[in-house]
Amino acid sequence: MASGPGNPVYYVGGAALFLVCALKLPPLARRRRDPLLWSAFTQLFAGGCVMLLAAPRSIVELNRATGVTNCAALVVYAALTAYSGASLLLIIHWRPAPPERTRRAARWCVAAYSLAVLTVVVLFLAGDAPVEQVTLFDSYYARTPWIREMIVTYLLAHGVAAIANVVMCRRWSKEVHGSLRAGLRLLVAAYLLHVGYDVTRLVAVGARWTGHDLDFLISQVSPRCAALSAVIGAVGYALPLVGPRVAGTVRVVRQLRRLAPMWRLLRDVPTPGAIRSSLPWWRTPPAMLLMSRKTALYDAILALAPYCDPAVRDAAHRTALSRCPDEAAAAASADAAMIVVALERQHAHPDRMPDAPGAAAWRAKDLVPLSLALASPVVQDFRAHHRFPAESSRP
Secondary structure (H helix, E strand, O other): OOOOOOHHHHHHHHHHHHHHHHHOHHHHHHOOOOHHHHHHHHHHHHHHHHHHHHOHHHHHHHHHHHOOOOHHHHHHHHHHHHHHHHHHHHHHHHOOOOHHHHHHHHHHHHHHHHHHHHHHHHHHHHOOOOOOOOOOHHHHOOOOOOHHHHHHHHHHHHHHHHHHHHHHHHHHHOOOOHHHHHHHHHHHHHHHHHHHHHHHHHHHHHHHHOOOOOOHHHHHHHHHHHHHHHHHHHHHHHHHHHHHHHHHHHHHHHHHHHHHHHHHHHOOOOOOOOOOOOOOHHHOOHHHHHHHHHHHHHHHHHHHHHHOOHHHHHHHHHHHHHHOOOHHHHHHHHHHHHHHHHHHHHHHOOOOOOOOOOOOOOOOOOHHHHHHHOOOHHHHHHHHHOOOHHHOOOO
């Protein structure tokens, strides 16, 4: 059957498929009648079983446990045929299509591959394989009646599913973007390796039919294709699942980093009436930490509103526009300059509130541009020249 890379390679490939399969359990428990989730779970589970059972050590143990010579060949090839059908069924359910068309294609797929599995079992029982073959079953029994038909059946069933999946995944990847496109392209690579697995074995079997020996294709080449395809396929199926979450976390962390200058500036501003909770970054989910920091920054800006001077903002706005005609950047710099001056005003007179009501703290709707504007030359200039802002425009 399969050898070459050794037992660990098969076990690692199987473990990778089972790991992704485990990721499907929580949503499967919530949506027990979802055909897409069931087909994904079945495909991943069958693939993991194939990889674990195809390891040379597993083949020997299975033959010994059942007492049937080459029983492992029947189990692995039947499982591989079922995996082929499940793979095709998954893509059928996954790819957007009219519901009736999807149901019709799914019924044909289930019927065809159920028949293929049954054919593999019947042909094995009809044939005679008395000599145990752990690594070269296909080539050793390539000329044996019924067994050779079983070998060709499972390889053709596996190859047809792989080619169909390559075509569908490649076409679909052109219509989507992001982690789904990346996952589909990885699946194309994985299914191409499936095709390579089938072709190398068929070539070796055909060589035996013509009296030649190309057994190294079975013992060395095809197992590597199978192991590598399992790992790539696991990543391809997992990427659309975890990709959006990872991308969302990256976006949140990026916002936290961009808000860091404003957080360092305003985190100690007193905010009477606002409840602040200390959330350690190392054990707080990034999204929760971002929400907490944004709330704290809004509270701090609101607390500084009485100290905000619209004259400072107008002056900073004119200065920013004179240096750069970008209105959005100028507005952010003006708001940031006013908040910086208000903070120093509050520090200069913490016990005395301004006599006149303060201006609206800021015009921008996003804290990130405001935080980034703290590093602008306009804000730095106002920070350097307004050391006693209480005297700037208010008594």
